[in-house]
Amino acid sequence: MRFIALKTLVFGLVLATTVLATTCHAQDESGAKSQLVQPNFLFIAIDDLNSFAGFSANEPGNFLQTIYPDPEVLEGVRRRLTPNLDRLAATSAPFLRSYCPSPLCGPSRTSLLTGTLPHESGYYNHDRHFRTYETLKDTITLPQHLKANGYFTTGIGKIFHTGSGTVDGPLEKDWSDARNSWNQWVNHPLGCNGGKPSRYSPTDGGLLQFGPSRLELQDTGDYLAADFAAKLLEHGTASTNASVRNVTAQTVTLPPDQPFFLACGLFRPHLPFYAPKDYFELFPTSQMTGLNRESLDAIIADLEDLPAGADRFSDFGNGKMRELMKLAKQSKGFDIDPEVAAWRELVQAYLSCVSFADSCIGRLIDGLEHSPRRDNTVVILWSDHGYHLGSKFHIAKQALWEEANRTVMIIRDPRVEAPCDGNPRRQIVSLSDLYPTVCSLAKVSRPSHVHGSDLSSLIQSADAAEVHDSVLMTYQPGNHAIRTPTHRFMQYADKTTEMYDMQNDPGELNNLALEPDTNDYRQLHESLRKHIGEHATK
Numbered sequence: 001m002r003f004i005a006l007k008t009l010v011f012g013l014v015l016a017t018t019v020l021a022t023t024c025h026a027q028d029e030s031g032a033k034s035q036l037v038q039p040n041f042l043f044i045a046i047d048d049l050n051s052f053a054g055f056s057a058n059e060p061g062n063f064l065q066t067i068y069p070d071p072e073v074l075e076g077v078r079r080r081l082t083p084n085l086d087r088l089a090a091t092s093a094p095f096l097r098s099y100c101p102s103p104l105c106g107p108s109r110t111s112l113l114t115g116t117l118p119h120e121s122g123y124y125n126h127d128r129h130f131r132t133y134e135t136l137k138d139t140i141t142l143p144q145h146l147k148a149n150g151y152f153t154t155g156i157g158k159i160f161h162t163g164s165g166t167v168d169g170p171l172e173k174d175w176s177d178a179r180n181s182w183n184q185w186v187n188h189p190l191g192c193n194g195g196k197p198s199r200y201s202p203t204d205g206g207l208l209q210f211g212p213s214r215l216e217l218q219d220t221g222d223y224l225a226a227d228f229a230a231k232l233l234e235h236g237t238a239s240t241n242a243s244v245r246n247v248t249a250q251t252v253t254l255p256p257d258q259p260f261f262l263a264c265g266l267f268r269p270h271l272p273f274y275a276p277k278d279y280f281e282l283f284p285t286s287q288m289t290g291l292n293r294e295s296l297d298a299i300i301a302d303l304e305d306l307p308a309g310a311d312r313f314s315d316f317g318n319g320k321m322r323e324l325m326k327l328a329k330q331s332k333g334f335d336i337d338p339e340v341a342a343w344r345e346l347v348q349a350y351l352s353c354v355s356f357a358d359s360c361i362g363r364l365i366d367g368l369e370h371s372p373r374r375d376n377t378v379v380i381l382w383s384d385h386g387y388h389l390g391s392k393f394h395i396a397k398q399a400l401w402e403e404a405n406r407t408v409m410i411i412r413d414p415r416v417e418a419p420c421d422g423n424p425r426r427q428i429v430s431l432s433d434l435y436p437t438v439c440s441l442a443k444v445s446r447p448s449h450v451h452g453s454d455l456s457s458l459i460q461s462a463d464a465a466e467v468h469d470s471v472l473m474t475y476q477p478g479n480h481a482i483r484t485p486t487h488r489f490m491q492y493a494d495k496t497t498e499m500y501d502m503q504n505d506p507g508e509l510n511n512l513a514l515e516p517d518t519n520d521y522r523q524l525h526e527s528l529r530k531h532i533g534e535h536a537t538k
Contacts, residue, residue: 038259038443039415040377041146042233042368045159045265046357047105048397049383051406053354054078055089055424056096061506063391063403067347069290080282081355084362085408088381090422092412093459098429099471099483100385103397103404105270106130106161107474108384108431113160113181114139115435115450118474119536126161129172131180140447142435143181143261149444152258154232156186157225157265163190184252186228188240189221190267192356194274198349200327200342208320208395210349212277217359220276222266226360229264230367233377259442260373266360269353269387279352285344291390293337299393305511306392309479309492313392313399320395347389378441379412382431391507400481400490401508402500405473407431411459413441423462428485429455430471472535480536482528489513489528499525 050063057064057078068074101111106126107118114136118124121135130136143153155176157163165178165185178185195214202208217223224244231238232252242249254260268275303314315321328342361381368374386406388394397404409429412420432452439446440454453467470482478493488508490498499513499521512521 037376037415038150039413039441040259040373041261041438041442042229042364042377042379043155043159043261043263044361044364044379044381045109045157045263046361046381046383046408047158047265047267047270048385048387049269049354049357049408050387050389050403051096051408052351053082053089053408054086055082055094056408057081059096061402061502061508063389066290066295066391066507067288067389070287073287073289077283077287077351081351082358084358084365085381085410088361088365088379088412089410091420092379092410092422093420093425093462094422095409095411095425095427095429095455095458097426097483097485098382098407098409098431099405099473100407100431101472102474103385103399104475105158105384105397109160110136112382112384112431112434113141113143115142115432115447115452117432117451117472119477119480124474124476129175130160131171131177139449141177141181142438143263144177145439145444145447146261146442147181147183149442150258151261151442152255153182153261153263154184154186154252154254155182155263155265156188156228157190157222157263158267159263159265163188163225163265163267186240186250186252187248188225188228189244189246190225190265191222191270192220192268192274192276192353194272195277198342198345199331200324200345202323202327207271208323209271210273210346212280212352213274215276217276217278217356220356220360222268222357222360223363226264226266226363227367229262230363232262233364233367233371233373236372264364266357268357268360269350273346273349273353275349275352275356279355280348282355283348283351285341285348288344288347291344291347292340296339296343296390299390302509303393305514307492307494307496307498307511307513309494309496310400310490310498313401313475314394315396316393321390321393324395343390346395350387350389375414377414379410380434380438381408381410382434383408384431398475400473400475400479400498402483402488402502402506405481405483409434411437411455413459416460421462425458425462427458427464427466428468428471428483429453429458430468432471433467470531470535472532474536480532482532482535484528487524487528489525489532491529491532497525497529499528 100108102108102118110130147153162175165176167179198211237253239251328338331338437455457464470484473481481490488500497513500508
């Protein structure tokens with residue numbers, strides 16, 4: 001029965017992809033392309049989604065290839081993991097080398113939405129509202145700037161650090177910046193409530209919880225938030241369901257005489273890794289043959305060339321991977337190595353949450369397809385950072401390696417044909433580029449404080465020139481990384497470094513910074529060290 005349902009799903013997605021492709025540019029009644037006008041925006045944020053999406057799964061270094069070494073099995077997983085993201089990417093400009101400003105939710109989102117990099121703002125954590133920082137208290141956010149320039153701005157879900165906001169309460173509770181950034185903000189629960197935790201979940205109430213949820217898809221917070229935004233697109237008005245727990249009845253109506261900026265943020269696949277149980281059935285742990293004792297031992301051995309400054313970012317001394325292994329060792333009576341079994345179950349839960357989030361994205365795409373404004377609505381979909389699921393003995397973001405910083409970014413501009421070609425953009429870009437890009441597409445000025453580059457040329461053509469020679473990532477004071485088209489270089493607060501050749505070593509296994517005096521890498525190492533200093537002091 002499950003496979004019949006999947007066949008029906010795949011057929012529907014092929015049909016929907018065809019519909020998307022045939023409506024990719026606006027047309028007038030004669031069929032001619034219309035003149036470009038100020039567009040609407042559908043701004044979709046996904047929390048903790050790494051580069052596992054099906055359309056990018058075959059990129060060099062993608063950890064999915066480690067989990068599933070059998071190409072046939074990997075292809076099956078790739079096809080059922082993110083069919084909705086894939087159909088959007090197929091009619092958009094997908095950016096396969098997109099990086100976050102910081103591998104932590106609050107700093108990454110705040111940097112994107114304010115245009116200010118973490119090392120300049122000092123916003124390294126998300127322990128308090130960004131406007132309580134002197135450097136950010138009067139900043140003009142992206143939706144705030146659009147609102148001041150004639151846009152109707154509205155949103156639901158996790159766009160800034162949390163999805164809650166208030167226009168008349170204390171500032172520290174206005175996490176969504178409702179009083180400044182939005183004409184109308186919608187408070188709504190997110191994610192997916194838990195069911196029975198895995199036997200490997202800790203019992204201390206921490207976030208490292210995972211297992212099938214007791215909820216069906218249509219009852220989850222993330223799906224209901226996506227459904228609200230989809231109905232707003234379809235009908236121009238939508239109301240929250242006051243019968244849902246912790247929801248206050250609220251109605252939003254899109255003004256007929258204004259362009260809109262509609263933001264919708266999904267919480268999954270953020271921990272705890274709970275998703276409706278049907279999604280777990282899509283990813284049986286028995287197929288994860290690449291997660292075994294040999295690969296676990298190889299990951300531990302890979303830690304030997306880490307510098308002192310990087311030690312704190314691996315979980316070998318303390319962290320989620322170590323906690324998971326500790327719990328596994330206490331388990332008995334399983335057919336395979338309990339540490340491997342625990343690792344596989346956690347990966348299964350993450351993949352299930354990714355697929356669950358993808359279904360919510362599908363509801364948003366369907367809503368746009370049935371919207372009378374679809375031909376003038378630019379879609380910008382992004383994840384706030386990447387996520388490790390075992391490499392570098394790390395389960396989390398909060399590190400400067402590639403997997404924690406590589407994001408998903410898709411931009412679809414239906415007003416012209418070229419951005420709908422589905423061809424991958426492999427130029428180096430940053431989430432910090434979205435603020436100036438939206439300004440360009442909306443034909444509004446770019447505030448002077450905004451960092452980043454306009455990606456319009458890359459949206460127009462996959463063959464366009466690079467807009468960056470490198471992009472900067474920061475995690476906590478003094479820890480920086482730069483990504484060039486060929487290398488990743490990291491310098492920690494103690495001045496120790498890592499350097500990897502990402503063309504020949506996409507898994508970051510050989511730290512070239514340890515041997516600059518014995519090969520040809522010394523000059524490159526010093527050049528990148530200087531480059532990161534210039535970046536981090538701008």
